Amino acid sequence: MMTALLLFWPALAALLVLLVKGQGAKRVAFIAALVEFAIALFAATTFVVAKTAPQFELSVPWVERAGISFSIGMDGISLLMVLLTTFLVPLIVLSSFKHDYKKPNAFYALILFMQTGLIGVFVAQDAFLFYFFWEVALIPVYFISAIWGGARRVAVTFKFFVYTIFGSFFMLAAFIYLYFQTPATGIAPHSSDINAFYQLALDTNTQSWIFWFLFLAFAIKMPVFPFHTWQPDTYTEAPAQATMLLSGIMLKMGIYGVLRWLLPVVPSGASQWLDVVLVLSIIGIIYASVIAIRQRDLKRLIAYSSIAHVGLISAGIFSLTEQGLQGGVIQMLSHGINVVGLFFIIDIIFSRTKTREILSLGGITQTTPALSICFMILMLGSVALPLTNGFVGEFLLLSGVFQYNYVFGAVAGITIILGAVYMLRMFQGVMFGTRSPETEVFADLTFNEKAVLIPLVIMVFWIGLFPSTFLDISEPAVFNLLNIIQKR
Structure with missing residues (x-):
């Protein structure tokens, strides 16, 4: 339940912030972000370092007949990314206090919604759940940059959106293919569980093209040369808090994706x-x-x-x-x-x-x-x-x-x-x-x-x-x- 609380608290807080009028929204958002950090610290104190398996797990059927589950949990790498996210978000919210943004309740609600997407990426143990939160994290920062950004915000943010969506389609295609290679589990013909992907025995040629499908999505988000051209303009035109979210946390999604989904799923393809x-x-x-x-x-x-x-x-x-x-x-x-x-x-x-x-x-x-x-x-x-x-x-x-x-x-x-x-x-x-x-x-x-x-x-x-x-x-x-x- 600890992971579920970390995941859903920012979303609930975002809904609350939407109801707050005026500049009070920033204070509510800051308090909510501090509570999230406190939950993460408590999770860290109860985390058993020696264990390699994910902890604080929760797995409930999402699309049961398709073998898709709402499966979340944290190992050591996930925990550090969650701690980074929950540590930085309240500081990013506090850094905005000197600004008077129009529609502050929408601005701060979007930050908290984005935090939910980021946490979801770091704790997802199901491929399609990972993909879902990957896209969820993109939407709030797109609107933050497009609405409160600089003079060229619309064109620059659209470029960022197109780049990211383009890469996401390749990742989704790879996940769908991998899903259909998994064996039946119970009433489901296949499984999108991360361990099912880890156990796949794919030939090297298949792993090779899957590697590039996944790498393209993660390399754009990081970004790695030559998939970086969206980044300088987006960082420059986005408001300061969006830039901090993008650079401080969101690019870590790509690196984390390489560690969690690319290298262990297609190691032979990667080695090529x-x-x-x-x-x-x-x-x-x-x-x-x-x-x-x-x-x-x-x-x-x-x-x-x-x-x-x-x-x-x-x-x-x-x-x-x-x-x-x-x-x-x-x-x-x-x-x-x-x-x-x-x-x-x-x-x-x-x-x-x-x-x-x-x-x-x-x-x-x-x-x-x-x-x-x-x-x-x-x-x-x-x-x-x-x-x-x-x-x-x-x-x-x-x-x-x-x-x-x-x-x-x-x-x-x-x-x-x-x-x-x-x-x-x-x-x-x-x-x-x-x-x-x-x-x-x-x-x-x-x-x-x-x-x-x-x-x-x-x-x-x-x-x-x-x-x-x-x-x-x-x-x-x-x-x-x-x-x-x-x-x-």
């Missing part, structure tokens, strides 16, 4: 294309980093940096090593924390100066000690400074890639240098130097802004100094995943 995927991932790292160096808009710079980070996560996961998979899981947490913090700081700067152009900024650190410290810590976490969260994930990911192929590892390692270049140049241009007319009067962080950034800063050091807190949770699930892949 590992070199291709790693090459695409590494190209994405270099390409996005070079483009990020040339950016002058803060939001676009962080958008391209996100593509580079995801490229490294993809490369590490497809190395199919323990270090690569563990690095991918921990880096999902670290990237979510860092990117949400950086996008929020950009929103703070834009709200005070009405510009995101680096050349129009400067000298902000002279009057903002609190903002400067938070910005610096999150930036250093993003460039993987030792003792910060980014270092743990990147070290494990690069170790995994080196084990797979030392040439790939050496090229992928360039991300550390390039990341330092564009992040340090950005920080220097924005925070140091001479004040510009836009930054002549610049107030330091408010209480609400500190309440958002301080928990993120704490997590940067917690993961960096005590990574075993999180690696121990995911380790049994990662070992189990590797065993499934290697036995098939």
